[in-house]
Ligand code: SF4
């Protein structure tokens with residue numbers, strides 16, 4: 001209430017920055033203790049760290065730093081030092097010029113060149129030029145972890161602002177016989193983003209198609225609303241937008257829409273797409289594009305849902321999809337979903 | 344309208360003016376109802392229907408395939424005269440062709456209202472999809488309508504020329520236009536017409552059987568997600584029941600027009616021939632449906648068995664037993680069982696009407712039951728009965744078809760001026 005408390009925001013503790021810095025100091029490991037755990041020279045490590053701080057502050061140049069330590073580092077780390085690329089050349093900050101780089105005994109290269117080498121190596125591993133390094137988004141849902149709380153369904157509604165009757169994700173709460181060891185279980189069902197999608201096959205105007213990243217797209221500006229794709233989808237994953245709204249439940253329900261497939265359509269308006277079109281889960285393409293996980297994955301209380309690149313053999317999802325517990329829904333349909341389940 | 348100076352009388356259309364007024368008034372009422380419903384359909388969008396995301400296809404799709412079938416059937420009856428030269432059938436060939444064209448127009452209207460985005464109806468001609476049966480179908484329909492119009496033109500041209508030459512007034516003027524300038528009434532021109540008629544018919548037969556109606560069956564049959572439709576026999580049954588409804592329609596129209604428009608005695612031989620044909624088609628249709636059902640049930644595929652259970656014993660089983668079996672098969676078969684009855688025009692109108700209505704139930708029982716059971720357990724069950732708007736728009740669109748047919752029948756020489764065979 002007093003004027004001295006002007007900066008204080010409700011709910012935010014009034015802590016001075018100095019106090020916070022002090023907290024960092026307390027948390028920080030003691031350098032000497034830390035370095036003592038390694039086989040390498042503690043004194044050299046401390047000295048290099050101190051000088052590195054000076055480089056940060058601009059007290060000494062990066063060239064001077066490396067010239068000072070090059071010989072010592074080579075002596076200490078030997079071959080490992082020489083072969084590990086030192087990616088400190090030609091990036092915008094803390095770089096050394098080419099002349100200095102040449103005089104160093106370690107391998108030097110730009111950040112970019114190092115990244116390229118890593119990429120090339122992993123591309124070789126994948127052995128096929130077919131998939132290249134294109135991402136194939138996939139989801140793995142661990143049924144042992146799913147508690148059937150329907151948070152994903154709710155998160156999806158909130159994220160994609162789907163109207164009544166449209167629910168990209170549902171949790172099917174009865175399933176008999178499909179899984180040998182259970183009689184009743186919760187099976188969340190988004191769109192499977194099938195590799196061989198029957199919905200794409202039947203669309204008379206090619207309004208729905210598979211994107212390079214594995215997601216099946218619907219072009220709301222082209223879809224004529226014939227609903228043939230809904231007939232063809234073996235997973236009931238498609239919904240028709242009848243144009244209903246949550247106006248009675250929520251004020252300003254249609255004020256904003258989700259930028260599905262990266263297209264911002266502004267307010268929800270009568271007679272405007274996607275009303276009269278068919279809609280479905282897009283793996284939250286708009287979130288993936290900005291580096292976020294789909295809303296359902298992020299919200300899942302049991303951490304049952306996982307998102308990642310199935311084309312990357314080292315990714316969590318690829319490993320899980322490869323496990324013996326993994327299966328797909330209706331495998332016999334030949335649709336080859338990109339959504340895997342763990343039984 | 345015939346004048347005293349020519350001894351040529353060309354006045355197709357109602358002989359009884361009172362009947363004409365009553366008929367047009369009735370159509371006007373139906374059109375008004377349909378028009379009002381159409382306004383609701385457009386303003387309220389698809390919420391005016393009882394469709395859901397579980398049952399996305401309903402009455403409009405059922406009527407659409409019904410009219411495509413009616414058209415294909417009527418066309419195939421016309422080819423009996425035009426291609427296969429079955430004697431005595433020339434009397435009905437134009438009628439059959441004209442009804443086939445009108446049916447296609449009505450079918451396309453049904454496709455149109457069914458689109459979620461009616462404003463984008465021309466999109467299938469801009470963007471295509473090679474693997475989509477529906478994409479192929481819309482093109483096949485256009486080609487098929489072109490064949491039908493060509494057929495009707497060559498079948499009717501010589502009479503159009505005659506009317507233009509000797510008649511007067513509106514009909515003569517219209518006929519003159521429709522000859523497209525080929526006004527000769529010579530024997531040579533008739534032979535040319537016949538030749539082209541046969542050629543177009545030969546193109547039309549595979550088009551109608553395989554692409555237009557068989558293709559419409561394929562549209563459903565390729566849907567692996569719905570085991571009830573996913574059967575090789577399906578497109579065949581589609582074609583057979585189409586021919587069945589088409590024959591019934593042509594028979595009905597023949598009697599009605601001869602009686603009410605031409606005021607002439609019905610050709611009992613021709614009637615008998617059509618009736619026997621109809622009976623044969625009923626038997627084949629019933630038999631194939633039976634086989635389809637047995638295969639489905641014997642497969643013990645749970646989805647198929649349950650779908651048949653829905654049809655036979657479900658909420659809507661009355662439509663199967665009363666309309667499909669009763670009106671579509673049993674009642675007409677009884678009517679057609681005695682030669683004496685087969686030669687009684689009014690009984691045959693009744694039998695024809697019964698089949699034409701019964702086949703509507705066949706179409707509904709194709710479209711709806713497969714969408715009642717959810718595609719996966721745990722998803723909601725469907726339940727569907729058309730809404731008032733769906734019924735009323737359907738009635739309106741059918742009324743448009745009836746209106747177009749009546750106007751055509753009143754103006755055009757659909758009955759050959761030489762009364763048929765040569
Ligand atoms: S789950 Fe259905 S909608 Fe999704 S890609 Fe597969 S067929 Fe298409």
Ligand code: SF4
Nearest residue numbers: 203223224226227229
């Ligand atoms: S409803 Fe739209 S996306 Fe689906 S098949 Fe028809 S045009 Fe294609």
